[in-house]
Amino acid sequence: MVSRLFKLLIPVFLTGMVLLNIIPLLLLIFLSLGSSWMWPHLFPGPISLSSWKYVINPAAGSLPALKTSLQIALTATLINLILAMPAAKSLAHYHFKGRKACELILLLPALIPPWAVITGIHKTFIYLNLTDTMSGVILAHLLPTLPYMVRALTISFASIDYSLEEQAYLLGGNKSQTFFYITLPQLLPGIAAGSILSVLISLSEYLTTLIIGGGQVLTLTLVMFPFVNGGNPSIGAAYSLLFALMALITLFSLDTFINRYYSENKLY
Amino acid sequence: MFKKILALFLTLGLLTAPLAGCRQTASLSPDKELLQADFSQIQKEARGQTVAIYMWGGDESVNRYMDEWVAPRVEKELGIKLKRVPINDAREMINKLLTEKEAGKTKGSIDIMWINGENFKLAKDNDLLWGPFVDKLPNYNRYIDGEDYQIKYDFGEDTEGLEAPWGKAQFVFIYDSNKIASPPDTVEALKAWIKDNPGRFTYPAPPDFTGSAFIRQILAGVSSNYDRYLTASLDRESLETEITPLWDYLNQIKPYLWQKGITYPENIAKLNELYAQGEVYMTMSYNPNYADNMIKQGRFPATTRTFVLKNGSLANTHYLAIPFNAPHKAGAMAVIDYLLSFEAQLAKFDPANWGDGLAISLAKLSPEEKEKLKQIKPGKAALSPEELEKYKLPELSGAYVDIIEEGWFNHVAKN
Amino acid sequence: MWPKIKPYILILPALLTTITLFLGGIFGGIIRSLSAGKPGEISFYAYAQIFSSQDFWASFLFTLRYAALSVLIASFLGLAIVFGLFYVRMEINSRLSLFLQRLLQLPMLFPFLVAAYIIFILLSPHGWLARLLFKLNLAGENSFPLLVNDPFGWGIIIAYVFKTCPFIILMLYPVILKIPKAWLEAGKVLGISQAGFFRKAVFPLLIPPLKTASFIVFAYTFLAFEIPYILGITYPKAIAVYAYQLYTSGSLSDRPLALAIIITSLLLIAMISCLVHIITRRWGKTIKPGGKENGFQTV
Incomplete structure (x- = not known):
């Protein structure tokens, strides 16, 4: 009896949850397509593309902002990969003194919104001429993203099957060949997970970009803020969708790229 | 291992600390030479520069005027690329400059900033401004009446040529004539109206610019001797005590505000949205033509109109200034000069673009220019220039603005 | 010698970055929060x-x-x-x-x-x-x-x-x-x-x-x-x-x-x-997870 009730309830519950995730998306789409949304209409008035036109309009600067957002997110992710790869290998494979402490330090920044920490080194950034520059913003974005990359890669390294590497050596493969053909493909799921989180977090960052970028480095999040915080609601909706679309396309291409690499280099 | 980390971290701290010292050397002469140079020389130097103008970015029509009207013309006529950097609040610029000044950064990123009032006072008091430069601008000398009180004094603070007037604004209330037949015309009548229509009025919480202005607008109405506040002579405590009638007024209307005054919209855009949705029946603006702009965009009902209080309606001038560490001072001067030209002022005045008041003096215009100006008619929601002029009141001292905002928090918001 | 310091060398770049940004930020924050008094003096004001x-x-x-x-x-x-x-x-x-x-x-x-x-x-x-x-x-x-x-x-x-x-x-x-x-x-x-x-x-x-x-x-x-x-x-x-x-x-x-x-x-x-x-330490101690690591796993 109880399990039959369960059988009925679970799909209902899950459907409800999925709907709660989808309804806002649909609402944003409707809202972005109207010009006014007067009480008590459920949907905005006459369908119009004016908000999209405003968002796409070169003067509004959304497209350069989109480019800046992506540049920052992808560069930060690449740097994260380079930094995290050896660190994760070290954490996963070696038992050394202070390993726990190192891991703790590496993961700690994930706990605190980066702006709260950045305020403390804001002045150092100014001395080093890093404020108002994209490099400064990228550097600041490493703070919240690196822990996720380290974590994802550590898990991947921990689950590597080393017998394969040994076999490769025995068959005469050199170090780099072994890495690219044996180790890397096994790491790819971790690389994908780490990169996706890193890209998403960097794209979403607002206050850190504002503090370090000083308004000169305009990402999409910065450009959309005034509209989301009380401005024209349909422009706000259009920006929100543009952001989601950007994130989705980036993640999808990242996924495809990594998967293709994965299948091309699959040796076993 | 932990010791090693600690050691490393200390070394890093030591490495970055001395940098503070060695960066303080300021670059000197070129800026001073600029103030002596001939304007054609300045324009020549400005050609090819990219000038960053930092300004509040929350108004679509202002942004459009800058991006679509000014920027292409400046590029074509002066060879300067104008980069508009939108910000949420003018205070952000002051902060940025303060931090840069503290860190000894002599080459900043702001070339022009749009400021007035308490932010100008902060900038002036902290030596964040470059100049005086306004008398170097040909258009300033030609069109601006520098001795006019409303131009020379920004919220009671002497501008000393550190900022050039760009436009004038006046505080108006906006209402829906479909819902309110005859709007209140005094602060007392406004209070009565709010009490009769519970939940239909609110104002943005300071430090929002318009919300802060609303509070000063009420102060002008409830105080018997408003002129007393034009110059700063009282300290914080005496001012806060003296303006008790203001706190009383705001506390008396509080239970009748939108959401019973539990919360306030935190910016003017949110209040405008509440008005657009019909949740409240009034909003307000420091731009007399704002209602028309919104009607045109289809966001406010077509029956929207504006009114002012007979107790007086606050008016201010907004300005353009050049920070001490602006990287392109010549370009900044050339752009500001252009923005003071008759054409640029006329286009800005046109409600089709922005609808902002003129900074240039009517008396200094040629007959043809006056004729052109007459062609531009205010929108149907706006009041006539005569009506606005009749109740015009100057803003009180910039030094008081922050005190009143903080006082509002302690005496009104917290209750 | 090499095998002994290798893990440290590998982890150093990431660690340095984090220490500079994160601990540097917190450290800087603490210093500035104590600088409310006269310049150069520690103040708990x-x-x-x-x-x-x-x-x-x-x-x-x-x-x-x-x-x-x-x-x-x-x-x-x-x-x-x-x-x-x-x-x-x-x-x-x-x-x-x-x-x-x-x-x-x-x-x-x-x-x-x-x-x-x-x-x-x-x-x-x-x-x-x-x-x-x-x-x-x-x-x-x-x-x-x-x-x-x-x-x-x-x-x-x-x-x-x-x-x-x-x-x-x-x-x-x-x-x-x-x-x-x-x-x-x-x-x-x-x-x-x-x-x-x-x-x-x-x-x-x-x-x-x-x-x-x-x-x-x-x-x-x-x-x-x-x-x-x-x-x-x-x-x-x-x-x-x-x-x-x-x-x-x-x-x-x-x-x-x-x-x-x-x-x-x-x-x-x-x-x-x-x-x-x-x-909550007692919770979840009954059974240890199969793998030692959890979370952030790709799906």
Whole structure:
């Protein structure tokens, strides 16, 4: 009896949850397509593309902002990969003194919104001429993203099957060949997970970009803020969708790229 | 291992600390030479520069005027690329400059900033401004009446040529004539109206610019001797005590505000949205033509109109200034000069673009220019220039603005 | 020698970056928070100001309440959803389960400020839900409760649940993937229901990643800015909004105060988290997870 009730309830519950995730998306789409949304209409008035036109309009600067957002997110992710790869290998494979402490330090920044920490080194950034520059913003974005990359890669390294590497050596493969053909493909799921989180977090960052970028480095999040915080609601909706679309396309291409690499280099 | 980390971290701290010292050397002469140079020389130097103008970015029509009207013309006529950097609040610029000044950064990123009032006072008091430069601008000398009180004094603070007037604004209330037949015309009548229509009025919480202005607008109405506040002579405590009638007024209307005054919209855009949705029946603006702009965009009902209080309606001038560490001072001067030209002022005045008041003096215009100006008619929601002029009141001292905002928090918001 | 220092060399670049940015930031913050007095002197003035300020404590309690409530709600909801996904995987179709999991991850595509915006257009007094209820004659024009910019912080809580629940699912779902169907079959033979199986065998495996996830969410939520900025109330302000407004007040003398608020909050979060950790230490100790690592696993 109880399990039959369960059988009925679970799909209902899950459907409800999925709907709660989808309804806002649909609402944003409707809202972005109207010009006014007067009480008590459920949907905005006459369908119009004016908000999209405003968002796409070169003067509004959304497209350069989109480019800046992506540049920052992808560069930060690449740097994260380079930094995290050896660190994760070290954490996963070696038992050394202070390993726990190192891991703790590496993961700690994930706990605190980066702006709260950045305020403390804001002045150092100014001395080093890093404020108002994209490099400064990228550097600041490493703070919240690196822990996720380290974590994802550590898990991947921990689950590597080393017998394969040994076999490769025995068959005469050199170090780099072994890495690219044996180790890397096994790491790819971790690389994908780490990169996706890193890209998403960097794209979403607002206050850190504002503090370090000083308004000169305009990402999409910065450009959309005034509209989301009380401005024209349909422009706000259009920006929100543009952001989601950007994130989705980036993640999808990242996924495809990594998967293709994965299948091309699959040796076993 | 932990010791090693600690050691490393200390070394890093030591490495970055001395940098503070060695960066303080300021670059000197070129800026001073600029103030002596001939304007054609300045324009020549400005050609090819990219000038960053930092300004509040929350108004679509202002942004459009800058991006679509000014920027292409400046590029074509002066060879300067104008980069508009939108910000949420003018205070952000002051902060940025303060931090840069503290860190000894002599080459900043702001070339022009749009400021007035308490932010100008902060900038002036902290030596964040470059100049005086306004008398170097040909258009300033030609069109601006520098001795006019409303131009020379920004919220009671002497501008000393550190900022050039760009436009004038006046505080108006906006209402829906479909819902309110005859709007209140005094602060007392406004209070009565709010009490009769519970939940239909609110104002943005300071430090929002318009919300802060609303509070000063009420102060002008409830105080018997408003002129007393034009110059700063009282300290914080005496001012806060003296303006008790203001706190009383705001506390008396509080239970009748939108959401019973539990919360306030935190910016003017949110209040405008509440008005657009019909949740409240009034909003307000420091731009007399704002209602028309919104009607045109289809966001406010077509029956929207504006009114002012007979107790007086606050008016201010907004300005353009050049920070001490602006990287392109010549370009900044050339752009500001252009923005003071008759054409640029006329286009800005046109409600089709922005609808902002003129900074240039009517008396200094040629007959043809006056004729052109007459062609531009205010929108149907706006009041006539005569009506606005009749109740015009100057803003009180910039030094008081922050005190009143903080006082509002302690005496009104917290209750 | 080389094998001995190799792990240190490998970890050094990442460690240096983190130490410079993170510990450097905290260290710098502490120094600046102590610089309220004469130049070059250590002064606890900022801390004295904060501890005696009614505004700070009002903000702190407000923030603590919404952070704790949103993490509790998001954890329970996440757990329930993971149970549902587990059921679908075991009983219906593992591909469907994966697909649903992906759909439930949708809010991760939006930044915090869009999450706040979505909650605003859904739940404001004239928002979509209010309109729906009005059309259905279930609510009058002004009878919809105040759910955004409200004194309790409901809007903030709902926005955080919306945004962080997918993260909790992301951390828990990999555990589900590791459980072989054979286990369930074995359980069936022994006469254990799915719910019983979930409670006895799966739930203990979920506890450690759930604790990690909720700890991250709680600590992060406490100082995050965007959502309380958009959905918060005029007084008291969330800690992050309060500190940021002081940091950018235009007066340099307010900066030590802002940094003291941040540092104090960090210490208090650490204390609260330790306390919660000690109290809940007994949980999830019954069975150790199969693999030693959990969470952040790709799916």
